[in-house]
Amino acid sequence: MIKPPSWLDPDGIFGMDAPTTCTNASTCGWRGAGCTGEKPADREEDNLGCVSQWYSNWTFIPGEPTIEDDSPLRTYKLACDMNRLISGFDSCKQMPWRAPGSAPIWSPCGVDGGNPQGCPAGNPGKAGCVGGGYGHGPDGRSLKGNTQPTQWHVGEIVEVAFGITANHGGGYQYRLCAVPEGGFKDLTEDCFQKLPLPFVGATQWLQYGSNESDRVTIPAMRVSNGTVPAGSEWTRNPVPACGGIEGGGKWDVAGLCIGSQFPPPAPGAKGFYGPTIVNPDAGSGLRSLSVVDQVQVPHHLNPGEYVLSYRIDCEQTPQVWNQCSSITIVA
Numbered sequence: 303m304i305k306p307p308s309w310l311d312p313d314g315i316f317g318m319d320a321p322t323t324c325t326n327a328s329t330c331g332w333r334g335a336g337c338t339g340e341k342p343a344d345r346e347e348d349n350l351g352c353v354s355q356w357y358s359n360w361t362f363i364p365g366e367p368t369i370e371d372d373s374p375l376r377t378y379k380l381a382c383d384m385n386r387l388i389s390g391f392d393s394c395k396q397m398p399w400r401a402p403g404s405a406p407i408w409s410p411c412g413v414d415g416g417n418p419q420g421c422p423a424g425n426p427g428k429a430g431c432v433g434g435g436y437g438h439g440p441d442g443r444s445l446k447g448n449t450q451p452t453q454w455h456v457g458e459i460v461e462v463a464f465g466i467t468a469n470h471g472g473g474y475q476y477r478l479c480a481v482p483e484g485g486f487k488d489l490t491e492d493c494f495q496k497l498p499l500p501f502v503g504a505t506q507w508l509q510y511g512s513n514e515s516d517r518v519t520i521p522a523m524r525v526s527n528g529t530v531p532a533g534s535e536w537t538r539n540p541v542p543a544c545g546g547i548e549g550g551g552k553w554d555v556a557g558l559c560i561g562s563q564f565p566p567p568a569p570g571a572k573g574f575y576g577p578t579i580v581n582p583d584a585g586s587g588l589r590s591l592s593v594v595d596q597v598q599v600p601h602h603l604n605p606g607e608y609v610l611s612y613r614i615d616c617e618q619t620p621q622v623w624n625q626c627s628s629i630t631i632v633a
Contacts, residue, residue, distance in 0.1 A: 303612040304507040304592060306452035307409065309445040310353045318463055319514070330422035330578045335442045341346075346494040354467035355443050356412025357623040358405075359435045366438050367400035369502055369527025373496040374523055375399075375538050377471030378617040380563045384547040398471035398615035398622050403495070403530030405622055410479075410491045410611045411442025412624035427547040442626055443486045451628035463594040464612060465507070469543040469573060471563065472619060473525070474614035475499075476597050478629065489626075491546060496533040506540065507594040508568055519569040522595070539614065540593060542572045605633045 304311075305318040343348035369375045376382075382394035408418050420438055428436045454460050461534035462476055476495040482488035505520040523538040543560020562572040570593065610627040 303462070303464050303610075303625040303629060304353075305461060305594070306627045306628050306629065307448060308353065308612070309447055310356065310625060311444065311449050312421045312446060314448070315449065318509070320508070320560035336509075337341065355416075355439075356434075356625055357435070357621050358407040358413060358414045359416030359431060359483075359618050360433045361398060361405045361407060361622055362620050363398060363401040363404045364406075365401060365404065367395055367524070368404075369400050369402070372451075373532065374564075375523060376564070377472070377539055377542065379413070379474070379562055380545060380561075380621075381543075381547050382617065388547075395618060396619050397472075399617035401528060401530070401535040401542040402473060402525065403475065403534065403613075403617050405615060407491055407613075407624065409441045409443055410477075410489055410494045410613070410624055411445070411486075411609075411626035413441050414439030414466060415617060416621065422533065442624065443489050445626075446487070447486065447609075448628040453519060453605070453630045453632060454599050456603050458599045459581055460584075460598050462532045462597055462610075462612075463592045464614070465592050466539075466541060466573070469539070469541060470618040471539055471543060472614055472616040472618075473538040474612065475534065475536045476595075477556055477611045477613065478600075478603075478608050480613065481609060486609065486626075489609060489611075495531045496548070498531060498598070499599070501535050501537055502596040502598050506537070506596075509592040509594055511544055511590050517594070518571075520566040520571075535616075537595060540567045540571075541591065542566055543618070544573060599631065603631050605631050606617060 307314040307483065335619040362498060377399065378394060382392065386392050390520045396401065415437060416435035417431045417437045418439065418441065420426060421429070425437060428438060431437060464474070477494035479489055501522065501524055504522055505519050507517045509517045520540055526533055526535045526537050529536050542562040542564045545563060566572045587590055608629045608631055610629050612625050614623045616622065
């Protein structure tokens with residue numbers, strides 16, 4: 303999440319609304335993967351403290367998929383079908399995006415490394431995690447919040463955005479929860495599920511780089527049937543990963559992404575890890591791409607201090623990624 307800035311970017315250095323003094327493309331927020339502070343000496347993981355490393359790992363939907371096998375909401379059907387032909391097993395059937403919002407998570411603000419109880423659970427070590435990440439990272443609810451909370455008005459239509467580092471497909475939602483009396487540590491997924499923010503309109507935008515004038519309008523694909531909480535609206539990640547069985551494992555000699563999991567919504571808007579060229583004209587790479595939506599702040603909210611939780615349920619991997627941001631709601 304890069305708009306509003308997340309708790310991983312407490313001073314708003316990396317986000318879309320970063321100060322104009324942020325001129326280095328390798329550290330400015332539209333790349334979506336800036337790191338905060340120095341890595342503690344007792345941790346060896348490269349991604350500790352980075353914006354892109356806060357999630358719940360190895361989580362699956364508890365029931366049957368509500369996004370059907372042939373649904374246009376699928377974001378990894380090509381790779382999943384290839385895997386099924388090879389293994390005889392549908393590895394994507396229980397992935398979080400197949401029933402949005404139903405997969406359990408460790409924290410509504412994410413966990414650094416995705417495996418707070420170790421790998422497997424109870425293992426005191428940091429490594430050995432099936433599906434990625436590392437063990438015993440801090441809970442996002444232990445972070446201090448934003449130094450300057452974003453201000454939203456009751457009933458206002460506001461803009462939100464996220465960037466992509468590893469494109470695991472799926473779809474996402476933005477939710478609010480009032481700050482509990484006990485502080486951030488008492489935030490719960492149940493609280494956020496009570497206040498999902500409805501998306502506004504049938505369009506969204508892809509923004510290349512930091513310039514808002516460099517936007518492409520695309521149709522949004524949303525779903526509210528079979529979601530958790532019931533009737534809540536989720537939006538499909540509109541940027542497809544590369545084609546191939548791994549979604550990003552095949553490149554041509556120029557380092558370009560071969561094929562895509564579904565048709566890109568705009569020329570070059572596809573990618574995964576590596577030096578993918580997202581915008582051939584700008585040559586900016588996948589991390590220069592932001593996905594922008596508008597959401598509605600509910601009219602019935604009481605003014606006060608809130609937390610915004612961004613949740614994206616993956617389809618390629620058994621992972622749910624979360625981040626939080628401090629929001630002040632005013633009348």
